[in-house]
Amino acid sequence: MKICVLPGDGIGPEIMAEAVRVLEALNLGFEMETALLGGCAVDATGNPYPEATQKLAQEADAVLLGAVGGPQWDTLPREQRPERGLLGIRKQLNLFANLRPAILYPELANASTLKPEVVAGLDILIVRELTGDIYFGQPRGIEEREIDGQKQRFGFNTMHYSESEIRRILRVAFEAARKRNKKLCSVDKMNVLETTQLWRDIANELAPEYPDVELSHMLVDNAAMQLVRNPKQFDVMVTGNMFGDILSDEASMLTGSIGMLPSASLDANNKGLYEPSHGSAPDIAGKGVANPLATILSAAMMLRYTFNMEEAAVKVENAVKKVLAQGYRTGDIYEPGTTKVGTRQMGDAVLAAL
Amino acid sequence: MKICVLPGDGIGPEIMAEAVRVLEALNLGFEMETALLGGCAVDATGNPYPEATQKLAQEADAVLLGAVGGPQWDTLPREQRPERGLLGIRKQLNLFANLRPAILYPELANASTLKPEVVAGLDILIVRELTGDIYFGQPRGIEEREIDGQKQRFGFNTMHYSESEIRRILRVAFEAARKRNKKLCSVDKMNVLETTQLWRDIANELAPEYPDVELSHMLVDNAAMQLVRNPKQFDVMVTGNMFGDILSDEASMLTGSIGMLPSASLDANNKGLYEPSHGSAPDIAGKGVANPLATILSAAMMLRYTFNMEEAAVKVENAVKKVLAQGYRTGDIYEPGTTKVGTRQMGDAVLAAL
């Protein structure tokens, strides 16, 4: 049972340290090895996803990631930017199924910008396809072309999905809905994009195999509205890589506390990469104030999905709930009347609650 | 001064009737001619954008549209679906600049699902490119291909933008920001999509020509979050056709009252198509309860942008504000303590207020 630990950039190392402490405290016999991904990897090797990291990630059973990126790497050539490392590892490990829960913890209900009655009890699971779509489609690029009698730059990208790519992610979503409230909303733009017409067709073809799951379809523009209007209408949502990027971020912000939200990216054999939904927060990096709970909850997802250790996963999740109930808050979720703590103290509190 | 009136489907005819009454009452000498677009056009001619409508729309100075679409046309072949009519007229008339205001009327603050302090005074203008991007890009389609040794369906679409397409929409946005609070946020996904890297490059190249406008950039996933987290940080947002479709709907729903929001789609000479931001609402069609105010406000935008009649535009907008202040509400914006009215009565109230 080998875990590849990638602290990454910004607040990554701080929050990862707490997740590693939690895993160690569980004493489940994991072998953990650390490597570089993102900006720190570019600085050290010139490559955001260096060969040593590739080797380790491929050997390991699971990858636990902090966060990557920061302004100092934004002006590098495309191939060297931190997010190339992230896209590279997702693609190389075939992590096509991104599971992103958007859960509102009752103790943090005030953090949401939405009215309490609209978001109380919110619990959505977004299933996002992660290795296809316009993210990886060829041809792509920026070229000079002769257009309207003028030499012009021309940018182009290709959205595409094959039947098998669509089918495997939809199956993940149907299965997930089956274990939850049995409602699956598939999001597309079939009225404009043929690629997503195929997506809708295949969803309809699969539906009879999951008679216990209620399948619905929604256009992406309407989905972006409905998440604001009445997010609790959703149980599981499934969509492609590009729409999933947008909608999962919108959904997570409905909770007002993205410092709490983990994510899993799985291959066909439940090997997975686990990372918080938030970014590397360069503005607070190194200050010891970042919220480690999303990373700790990502480790819990790892226990559940890759290592099939449901009991240990629930134990970690309950410990997190307990520290919230005890009133411990990092700055991002602080409100008057609670106890403000730093990254390390939050880790201590979770360890104590375990 | 000729206006092509396209009532369309669903509630379209009802809400359009009120907008036409308002225009007539202003007595500005418009010639108005009605034609078919969308599902009603398919039913009558087999074509969602029939030749007679094309001719009229091309001759007219402006087009006023109700709404198109409805479930009875969803199973037709792609070329016959109502939205083909809409995409067809946008493309044929070269209406590349879609202006979508998201304004929260103080009287309707409660309608929002967001907390009052988050949305009070909200006034965002989204500028969406409307004739390019993955909406119209070739190649596109669904084909059978041999993939991984298997015959499979394969769906594909092409996102693309040329330098001149990007530049002209950015100029519209810079000019709009100049007339407002001088803040322009350009939204892209430059970390993944080359097309939008070009978009960002061109925005940066144009910025020195608008030194009075503060240009910022935001990734589309972050924009979807920031609209929920703190929408009042935005003044003007500009983005491509696909991202604009999603973000403008999300932004309009922040107000909780999309029955109030107009839109304009302009060509390079201020010829325009004007339509409410909401859809054809088939569920309430024919009942006389739909909110005509977004269509009436669309007519006001037409007076402003195409006919350069700022005074008349403001007069209509003030009449709408007055009926809100008087407490008149259609069902979609009704709350206890106000006066519930139907479509026609709302039109009467606006006429009285004029």
Ligand SMILES: CC(C)[C@H](C(=O)O)[C@@H](O)C(=O)O
């Ligand atoms: C960093 C970026 C490439 C990435 C994505 O778009 O997938 C991120 O936004 C995410 O959602 O994990």
Ligand SMILES: CC(C)[C@H](C(=O)O)[C@@H](O)C(=O)O
């Ligand atoms: C009906 C559809 C083709 C259209 C679009 O996607 O542009 C609509 O959603 C809009 O925003 O006007």
